[in-house]
Amino acid sequence: MVQPMSPSLPDGVVPVPLSVDLVLLTVRDDQLAVLLVRRGIDPYRGRWALPGGFVRPGEDLADAAVRELAEETGLRHRPAHLEQLATYGTPGRDPRGHVVTVAFLALAPQSRAPVAGTDAAASRWAPLRDTSTAELAFDHAAILADGLERARSKIEYSAVATAFCEPEFTVADLRRIYELVWGCRLDPRNFHRKVTGTAGFLLPTGRFTTPDSGRPAELYRRGEAGVLHPAMLRPAREHPEQKRPEQS
Secondary structure, three states: OOOOOOOOOOOOOOOOOOOEEEEEEEEOOOOEEEEEEEEEEOOOOOOEOEEEEOOOOOOOOOHHHHHHHHHHHHOOOOEEEEEEEEEEEOOOOOOOOEEEEEEEEEEOOEEEOOEEEOOOEEEEEEEEHHOOOOOOOOOOHHHHHHHHHHHHHHHHHOOOOHOOOOOOOOHHHHHHHHHHHHHHOOOOOHHHHHHHOOOOOOEEEEOOOOOOOOOOOOEEEEEOOEEOOOOOOOOOOOOOOOOOOOOO
C-alpha cells in the first residue's frame, strides 16, 4: 500500500521553532509576585527568566505551558486563570535563532514554593515591587510588562481578580488583590458597594470569619459573572509605594 505523502512547505519557507512562556502572578506575603526561574543552561545561563520552553510536536499550546510550568518549577496544578497574552517573534530575540514564543498570562492563589527542575537551576516567587526586570533573559522584561498591564486592565471589566483568592474569601481580601495589582489604595466602603452590587460577581456563602478580635466578616465565593458591568475602573494615579517593574 502506498503511503500518502506529507504536504511539503513552499520553497524558501523554513520551519520556525515555537516556544511558550508564562507570566504567572500570585499574591504572597501581601505582595504581588511573579514566578521566575534561574536558567541552568545556555543561552543566558544563570540569568532569571519566565518559565517556559519549546512546544513538542502535536502539543497544544496551553498544554505545553502547563507542562513547562510543572517541569521547571514543580507546580503541577493548572493555574486558576490561564489565557494567551501575545506572540513574540522579533528576529534576534533568541540567540539560538529565529524562535517565536506564545506568552500566557496565568493568575493563581498563593501557591507553594516552586522547586527547580529540568533546565532551571532555581525558581522563586519574586515580589514585583522589589524586582528589577532589566537583567531578565531574552525579551522577558517586555513580556512581563505586557502581562502585568493585561492583568491590571483585565480586572477592571472581568471577574478574574477572584483567581488570586482562595475558594472562599472576604470583600477585604478581594479589595487587597485590586490594591496590589493596581498599586493604589481603594476606599473600603465604595469597593464593598460596587462588588456586592454587581450581579453575579460574588455569592455569599452564609459563613463568616472568626477573627481573634474585631467583627466577623462575611465569606463569599466567585459567582457566574464573567464580565463586570459597570466596570471597576482603576484610579488614575498609582500609590507611590507600588512601583512598576524596572526595565532596561
